[in-house]
Amino acid sequence: xxxxxxxxxxxxxxxxxxxxxxxxxxxxxxxxxxxxxxxxxxxxxxxxxxxxxxxxxxxxxxxxxxxxxxxxxxx
Numbered sequence: 060x061x062x063x064x065x066x067x068x069x070x071x072x073x074x075x076x077x078x079x080x081x082x083x084x085x086x087x088x089x090x091x092x093x094x095x096x097x098x099x100x101x102x103x104x105x106x107x108x109x110x111x112x113x114x115x116x117x118x119x120x121x122x123x124x125x126x127x128x129x130x131x132x133x134x
Contacts, residue, residue, distance in 0.1 A: 080131045083124040090120015 094116015098109040 079124070079128055083127040083131070086123040086127055087120045090116050090118075090123060092116075094120070 094113040097112035097116055101109040101112050
């Protein structure tokens with residue numbers, strides 16, 4: 060029997076959202092992390108604003124990721 064050559068393992072960043080540039084993924088994750096941080100901080104200050112901060116962080120990350128993806132595909 061012939062053994063197959065081992066395939067190089069891809070990184071997690073390459074397999075999570077295939078077809079999306081790495082810069083866009085990073086922007087999306089930073090927006091999510093920033094929204095989570097703001098939600099935690101605002102949960103101590105004003106509980107009504109924590110979900111707004113979370114949504115705002117996710118939206119900012121998603122918009123930035125969309126812009127970076129669009130810019131990458133236009134090249």
